[in-house]
Amino acid sequence: MSRPILYLAITNHGFGHATRGASVAAEIQRQCPDVLLILVTTAPRWLLEAYIPGDFILRPRAYDIGVIQSDSITMDKAATLAKLQELRQKQNEIIASEVNFILQNRVGLVLADIPPLAAPIAKAAGIPCYMMSNFGWDFIYRDWADEYPEFNDMADWIADCFSQCDRLFRLPLHESMSAFSTITDVGFTGGTPRYSVEQLRQHLNLTAPKEKTVLLTFGGLGLEQIPYHNLERFPDWQFLTFDRNVPNLPNLLHLSNPHYRPVDVMPACHCVISKPGFSTFSEACRLNVPIISITRDDFAEAAVLLQATQNYLPTQILQPAEFFTGNWDFLHQPFQPPRIPDAPRPDGNQEIATAVLNTLQNA
Incomplete structure (x- = not known):
């Protein structure tokens, strides 16, 4: 053969x-x-x-x-x-x-x-x-x-x-x-985490509790003008990012590709803050990690993703101004519960x- x-x-x-x-x-x-x-x-x-x-x-x-x-x-x-x-x-x-x-x-x-x-x-x-x-x-x-x-x-x-x-x-x-x-x-498709939560917390020296640990991920091209100054309002939180152009903040940890992937660190996080993107949303759905996402009015897939993801995950959907010019009080707000909480994720x-x-x- x-x-x-x-x-x-x-x-x-x-x-x-x-x-x-x-x-x-x-x-x-x-x-x-x-x-x-x-x-x-x-x-x-x-x-x-x-x-x-x-x-x-x-x-x-x-x-x-x-x-x-x-x-x-x-x-x-x-x-x-x-x-x-x-x-x-x-x-x-x-x-x-x-x-x-x-x-x-x-x-x-x-x-x-x-x-x-x-x-x-x-x-x-x-x-x-x-x-x-x-x-x-x-x-x-x-x-x-x-x-x-x-x-x-x-x-x-x-x-x-x-x-x-x-x-x-x-x-x-x-x-x-x-x-x-x-x-x-x-x-759902996507990667499988390589590490246990305990390994991640030890390897990355994560000291904040899971409920105050957040992954910021905006795809391979990144995102210009992320308002990192808002992180100073959350000194006892831990933020993880793959963005290469980040300020030196005590509660912001830069992760290097390819040693870590977003899917590897999701299990250690309370939620993921992202733009609408299938792979990020899909991996979050596989791991049941809540999503906070900004809207995109000029990309047709975004509305479909945001609507459908609300079926499977706890979510918050933000207007761009809430993310770019707001004070990030959304981190203190409750998530909208999933519409189909027991939906299978084959x-x-x-x-x-x-x-x-x-x-x-x-x-």
């Missing part, structure tokens, strides 16, 4: 797609150590290695755009549109190049999160394409068409690509994703991995 070979294409946007894709890749590798993983992404190798313990091939290619951003919430729609139009003009060249690579390397299946061109690439190569996501880029771009009508054309093109996908694993906290013809709903990593391996091994 030949070695199963998986081509995993991950969107060129932030770190969230990379971490959830890598979490699934790690489970595939755990279930079948013989599998050859080819990760096709511009995400940094250190980030992928923080989630995938075994070997993999990294093919640094970007054949989608996501959103051009200066930080985790500041978007450049005009630049995004220009890059999308350029990408569409190059699609035949990109497809030909990747089909050649796939055939040369005898890839058995494409799994994508969620570059639209992955589906026509797989179709041209004559192999199945599975995708995984809670939203499609057509959903994001169509929401901007009032400001830039050309996004409607881009969204139609992307939806046509998605329609060529053989099977979508639809993650929780999702939009309808109606461009896909075959949809399988799965559970393991999406395992569900997707098992289905992918069944297809690869029976090809």
